Amino acid sequence: MNRWLQVVGLAGVLLAALAGVAPTGAQTDAPTPTEPLPVITHRAEIHFDLVEHRVTIRDQVTLPAGLDTLRLGADFEITEAVCQTAAGLTAIEVIAAETDDAEYQQIVLPADKERTDGLLVINYTGTFHQPTDEVVFSRENVGAEITATIGEEGIYLSGTARWLLYHEDALARHILTVDTPAGFETVTQGVRDRREELGDRLVTVWRAIYPSDGINLVAGRYVIGEGSAGSDEQVAVYTFLLEDDARLRDLYIERTQHYIALYEEMIGPYPYGKFATVENWFPTGYGMPSYTLLGGQVLRLPFIPYTSFGHEICHNWWGNSVVVDVDEGNWCEGLTVYCADYHYKLQESEAAAFEYRRNTLKEYAAYVRDKTQDFPLREFESRHSGATRAVGYGKSMYDFHMIEQAIGQDSFRQALRNVYTEFKFRPANWTDFFVAFADASGRDFTDFQQQWIDRTGAPTLWLDGVEQVDDEVVFTLVQGSPPYDLTLDVVIQTNNGDVAQSIAFDTMRHTFTVHAPNARRVDIDPDHHVFRRLARSEIEPTLSLVLAEEAPIISVPTGEAAQVAAGYEFAAAYMGDDQYLNVFENGELPVDLPANAAASAILLNPDAAKLTRWNPPSLTVAGDLVLISGKRYSLKEYDLVFAASNPYYSGLVTDLVVISRSPERLAGLANRITHYGKYSWLLFPVNGGRPERGNWQAGESPLSVEVGS
16 A cells, blocks of 8 residues: 655654644544554644745654554655654654665654554655656556656645655544645645635645545645535535636536535545645646646546546545555556446446447457456556556456446445445455445355456457257357356347347357347347457457557658658657657558567658558548548648558558648647547647547457358
């Protein structure tokens, strides 16, 4: 687990602070949650110096019994640290330490037998000014991220900076008194107890009475909007925007109210005293306890308030209040996707939900192409690539979907509510969920957990022969080794309508017989209710098949110098590497590679002769005219991006073609296309705005076969 904490002053105030953090305001009568893990309490005073890029912290840390060490980030200088126990004041030993993935300072506490309780008082400083202009954060890949920065543009301290004392097996709560220059509004988790302007400084007090396993703090020149939400209207709702935008403020307050009501009905009461929508000056998309931090560009996308924003609010139930016990893997991303992104599609229509499931399977096929990229869900902690997202978010979401299909919505929802009630402000693991599903449904999920959580991969299925024998349809279903235990829908199209039933399939090969006179076609799992690896023939060319390529060939345009330069700028931006070497200047591609070594290519403004080799059947490009499925567009008004099969490795390799009449826009498309992986083609308006988009027709499925074939 990630843990965190904070810092304050010395011996004269030690004993008085041992009273801990008492709730105030709307949270005064809140019950004390069950806390099986030790909980550290911080009473910290935090002062920021923007010119020196420095933070100075004094923290009074109330220590629970059972801890012998605490940790602090290696980038801080500790100026004083003492511990008050029943035996008196004790000097604190600080040693440098490191693990395989992090450096830190270790605080050695007095032996526990001498300390039934105690208070650590520590002063320290740190200087941070990481550049934010090259931060990359997108759905397809998480690139460079920062841990901390302090300056005129804003303040950002992430939990990974370890700026508060923490223990990897403890939770924490806090009162933070934050001192910033006037005009710099702060926000962190908890409720705002006080906001006071003192000359040229602003002091804000944030109180979190409920324990969590990490903390971020953000400050900027924000315009604050306020409202309320929740069944009793006791949840404070804020917007922290970098510009005074009444429309955006009102939209996000209304959406917050909507989502809190939705999840209170689905899961249980909102767990915190506030929710804040916070605009960041660099790209982020984070959901922390009681607030979300979204980059300004993303925040203003018209679809975000109706999609991803709800996902971040849902994290307050899953991941923030019900904490992840990572010993069995991170379950909360998949469950949040299921309760948010996928749930919104279910609310929209069955067709939208079907497309979401199909796109999830397509992404798994695109990003998890071989065993070296795959892993069991019990090993998932966080996403850092397309493959980790496809497994940790997509496969995990599908597992929850398959469970709901098996036990029904009522039992599934009851199990979620039970987990939330029992594990609020405590860590939960996959086993805890399966126990709840078993209790709610009376079914045993031991084999399901082993198959879908502990095992790597996904089943591969195909039909091997379908025939009509009198009034019976006989078909043979095959899967890879070792076989999965699956329940599959079968739909048989007949002259008299469809015949539907479910079958159990747990061997590598089995022949089934279904009564279906005058059958025409057999479809296995046509609605994609079971997670599996799609056959390549089922997947139309999409951007994700190219975005998943780690080292694509990039073919820059020839001719005009500005276009050539723009091609190299595109390559540098797309790969994040100014010296990327897999670039061809003449528009040609290597065609003599072994099939297993052929890589996806990105063709930038290819000439007309080369373009014809890549044109899909439903696309025509003639001069500035673009025809897609009979609809006309002009390259004077749009930039065109489309995926197509490589003509030299058809069926094995997908390429991407990018056409722009403007060198400036061509280079800028490198970052824009990464948000649209599920689509086959995009038309970006030259004046900005959301692109036109769509998909080519997919091919035949090995699970959809005509009778007699």
